[in-house]
Amino acid sequence: MNFTFSEDQILFRDSVREFLNNEVTAESLRARWDTPSGRCKELWAALAELGLTGMLVSEANGGLGMNEIDFVLLAEECGRAALPEPLVDTVLVATPVLQQAGKDDVLAAIATGQSAVAVQATEGALVADAEFSEYLILQENSAVYLVSSADATLELQESIDPGRRLYSVSWDASQANVLADGDRGVALQAKMFNLGALGAAAQLLGLSQRMIELSVNYTSERNQFGKPIGSFQAVKHHLANVAVKTEFAKAPVYRAAYSVAHNLSDAAQHVSHAKLAATEAATQAAKSGIQVHGAMGYTWEVDLQIFMKRAWALAGAWGSRGEHKARVASAVFGPERSLGAGQTFASAS
Amino acid sequence: MKLSFSAEDETFREEIASWLAVNLGGEFEQLRYRGGPGDEHMFAHERKVWEQAMAKGGWTCVGWPAEHGGRGLSIEQQVIFHEEYARAGGPGRVGHIGEGLAGPTIIAYGTDEQKKKYLPGILNGTELWCQGYSEPGAGSDLANVKTKAVLVEGRWRLSGQKVWTSLAHESDWCFVIARTDPESVRHKGLGFFLVRMDQPGVEVRPIEQLTGTSEFNEVFFEDAIAEDILGEPGEGWKIGMALLGFERGVSTLGQQMSFQNELNEIISIAKQNGAAQDATIRQRIAEAHMGLRLMRYNAMRMLSDNSGGAEDSAALVYKLHWASWHRNLGKLAMDVLGPDSELVESGPYNLSRLQSMYLFTRSDTIYGGTNQVQRNIIAERGLGMPKEQRPQ
Ligand SMILES: Cc1cc2nc3c(=O)[nH]c(=O)nc-3n(C[C@H](O)[C@H](O)[C@H](O)COP(=O)(O)OP(=O)(O)OC[C@H]3O[C@@H](n4cnc5c(N)ncnc54)[C@H](O)[C@@H]3O)c2cc1C
Numbered sequence: 001m002n003f004t005f006s007e008d009q010i011l012f013r014d015s016v017r018e019f020l021n022n023e024v025t026a027e028s029l030r031a032r033w034d035t036p037s038g039r040c041k042e043l044w045a046a047l048a049e050l051g052l053t054g055m056l057v058s059e060a061n062g063g064l065g066m067n068e069i070d071f072v073l074l075a076e077e078c079g080r081a082a083l084p085e086p087l088v089d090t091v092l093v094a095t096p097v098l099q100q101a102g103k104d105d106v107l108a109a110i111a112t113g114q115s116a117v118a119v120q121a122t123e124g125a126l127v128a129d130a131e132f133s134e135y136l137i138l139q140e141n142s143a144v145y146l147v148s149s150a151d152a153t154l155e156l157q158e159s160i161d162p163g164r165r166l167y168s169v170s171w172d173a174s175q176a177n178v179l180a181d182g183d184r185g186v187a188l189q190a191k192m193f194n195l196g197a198l199g200a201a202a203q204l205l206g207l208s209q210r211m212i213e214l215s216v217n218y219t220s221e222r223n224q225f226g227k228p229i230g231s232f233q234a235v236k237h238h239l240a241n242v243a244v245k246t247e248f249a250k251a252p253v254y255r256a257a258y259s260v261a262h263n264l265s266d267a268a269q270h271v272s273h274a275k276l277a278a279t280e281a282a283t284q285a286a287k288s289g290i291q292v293h294g295a296m297g298y299t300w301e302v303d304l305q306i307f308m309k310r311a312w313a314l315a316g317a318w319g320s321r322g323e324h325k326a327r328v329a330s331a332v333f334g335p336e337r338s339l340g341a342g343q344t345f346a347s348a349s
Numbered sequence: 350m351k352l353s354f355s356a357e358d359e360t361f362r363e364e365i366a367s368w369l370a371v372n373l374g375g376e377f378e379q380l381r382y383r384g385g386p387g388d389e390h391m392f393a394h395e396r397k398v399w400e401q402a403m404a405k406g407g408w409t410c411v412g413w414p415a416e417h418g419g420r421g422l423s424i425e426q427q428v429i430f431h432e433e434y435a436r437a438g439g440p441g442r443v444g445h446i447g448e449g450l451a452g453p454t455i456i457a458y459g460t461d462e463q464k465k466k467y468l469p470g471i472l473n474g475t476e477l478w479c480q481g482y483s484e485p486g487a488g489s490d491l492a493n494v495k496t497k498a499v500l501v502e503g504r505w506r507l508s509g510q511k512v513w514t515s516l517a518h519e520s521d522w523c524f525v526i527a528r529t530d531p532e533s534v535r536h537k538g539l540g541f542f543l544v545r546m547d548q549p550g551v552e553v554r555p556i557e558q559l560t561g562t563s564e565f566n567e568v569f570f571e572d573a574i575a576e577d578i579l580g581e582p583g584e585g586w587k588i589g590m591a592l593l594g595f596e597r598g599v600s601t602l603g604q605q606m607s608f609q610n611e612l613n614e615i616i617s618i619a620k621q622n623g624a625a626q627d628a629t630i631r632q633r634i635a636e637a638h639m640g641l642r643l644m645r646y647n648a649m650r651m652l653s654d655n656s657g658g659a660e661d662s663a664a665l666v667y668k669l670h671w672a673s674w675h676r677n678l679g680k681l682a683m684d685v686l687g688p689d690s691e692l693v694e695s696g697p698y699n700l701s702r703l704q705s706m707y708l709f710t711r712s713d714t715i716y717g718g719t720n721q722v723q724r725n726i727i728a729e730r731g732l733g734m735p736k737e738q739r740p741q
Binding site for chain 2 (some may be wrong): 003212216220230237248250266274329332333
């Protein structure tokens with residue numbers, strides 16, 4: 001049993017963090033708010049160059065052939081940077097779905113950075129980054145479709161988060177490419193939902209850490225009553241509570257990645273737990289973050305808003321809190337399940 | 350990352366499970382599920398006999414290195430040991446302060462002679478220990494310890510008072526932090542002493558708790574002889590803090606497993622009395638389930654990190670999480686029981702296990718560092734926020 005990441009995984013994470021730190025600055029994010037697409041093709045190409053877009057694409061299709069566990073730390077970094085480009089959806093959600101459907105050409109295009117793929121969480125839902133992406137994975141009834149974004153009519157819907165680009169999509173299912181339907185379609189939809197929720201959870205975890213950093217920095221520098229406000233316990237305790245929630249959200253996110261990567265039967269429950277824990281951490285980081293910033297936190301100018309608004313958006317994406325809690329509750333109360341101490345830390349190999 | 354046990358580990362599971370199935374019966378049957386939080390006063394003598402039976406089977410101190418008489422189990426097998434112990438309803442371990450705290454500290458800081466003298470009693474389950482840190486003037490502010498240690502003809506003698514000393518009335522030994530240098534203040538000038546309880550200079554007075562029972566005590570030292578000092582005079586703070594580090598390690602596993610038993614009991618009551626139909630109760634039970642999972646996951650992260658460093662932040666937040674979780678569980682238990690939770694059913698203030706647990710869990714957020722103190726530590730040490738002014 002070993003619940004840690006390997007040295008290589010950590011090193012890769014660190015190098016991606018550094019890259020995003022340099023390339024995705026607050027100024028660059030703000031600059032993109034004012035452009036129609038809100039996205040940067042050059043950055044996408046650079047991400048592909050680093051091997052990130054093709055991380056989960058098989059080696060045969062030009063990718064790195066890694067899995068969800070390898071990527072989860074990077075999804076966390078995407079959250080920390082509030083990266084606007086749809087890396088998490090393309091890598092963590094679309095890639096496994098396309099792999100299962102054997103769409104080699106699209107997969108190869110993902111690996112080279114030629115194509116991004118946007119995904120629809122549930123039937124009729126708005127699709128993030130539909131315009132930036134060459135392909136859309138859409139749903140209708142029990143089927144999952146692959147649609148070229150050129151064949152769909154997209155209408156931008158403004159989000160409270162100026163970094164998000166959400167689209168309503170009109171399309172003709174009868175003309176579209178079916179990835180799966182019937183029981184297999186339902187199963188694929190469930191898989192997509194779990195992957196999407198895992199990706200949102202990992203990003204929320206990163207967002208939460210970023211908001212803590214901003215708040216710690218601010219409260220260490222701002223003086224009142226002749227001292228840094230961060231020396232006051234009331235301020236400290238706000239951030240300590242967030243730190244606890246955040247630290248405790250890591251393990252369920254990593255555990256969910258493991259369960260998803262190994263197709264364990266508990267994966268859905270683990271994903272829900274991850275999404276709930278990370279949502280709680282990030283929403284509390286937002287709430288306490290703005291409080292300890294005082295009026296500054298309420299301004300357009302201070303960067304906290306970038307991360308706060310992303311956190312609020314992702315908290316509601318890929319299943320509400322109620323939905324995820326209900327999934328956990330039904331697992332807890334399910335008759336077939338012995339909760340006993342025998343439901344062990346880990347499973348027999 | 351690999352979250353599964355090996356075949357060898359599973360063989361080990363069968364070994365401990367079948368040992369418990371055979372041995373935790375007969376005279377010990379009545380001990381199943383007893384002696385947990387809020388119930389420590391129950392069957393104290395019988396549990397000591399049980400401890401010795403465990404020792405004969407080689408099941409005490411399973412995580413200690415073999416060279417010190419332990420079983421030298423890997424982390425995985427310690428996890429399994431605790432899982433199976435909890436599954437069998439193994440009683441609260443009366444020896445846990447010796448096994449989890451005193452022993453590892455003596456192994457780390459004791460001389461060979463001291464190890465030979467003190468470890469066997471812990472291994473055999475014949476000698477129980479208690480922790481003499483807190484004093485009337487030294488609670489959260491532990492460095493304010495006033496108990497004095499004076500060297501008289503080559504022997505350290507202690508005078509002063511400790512308080513809240515758990516199980517002092519059952520213990521053979523106490524480890525005591527006392528001031529060796531009368532001129533010193535705060536963390537400096539302290540020593541870490543090993544003191545025999547059965548001597549004229551030591552008096553133990555039980556303190557009645559919210560539960561109506563007594564698990565902790567006042568302990569008075571009047572020229573009491575300290576059998577030994579661990580390390581040097583002046584090293585008391587360092588050793589005392591190192592001991593608290595052991596508290597966060599593997600010894601948390603047993604506790605978690607007993608939490609699982611409590612949660613299971615609450616779930617089965619909720620299913621029986623219909624509380625499980627209530628949407629808020631369902632949610633709270635789901636939350637409790639997730640909160641306990643978090644403890645497991647966090648323990649796995651802490652324990653599978655051999656470097657001891659990278660997962661420090663996980664260790665730092667652990668106490669605050671479990672203490673708050675357990676306090677909430679106590680309240681959940683009462684809410685699941687509904688109006689019946691108020692009624693004492695069998696004789697004068699003879700509380701049910703869950704009632705005792707509810708009251709006991711009011712103290713979880715106090716002992717071992719209060720929630721407020723934990724938050725200070727997380728903010729200053731974990732997040733690096735500006736330090737509050739404290740006496741140096
Ligand atoms: C059931 C139980 C068993 C125990 N067993 C033992 C034992 O075996 N051995 C032993 O040595 N001790 C034991 N203790 C004592 C325990 O460690 C202390 O109670 C604890 O350290 C708190 O000290 P105190 O009770 O003096 O509270 P105080 O320190 O007086 O605290 C009172 C309140 O003030 C707050 N406070 C104090 N200082 C600060 C600060 N700097 N910032 C913010 N808030 C602050 C606290 O959070 C708390 O809310 C036990 C206690 C209990 C309840």
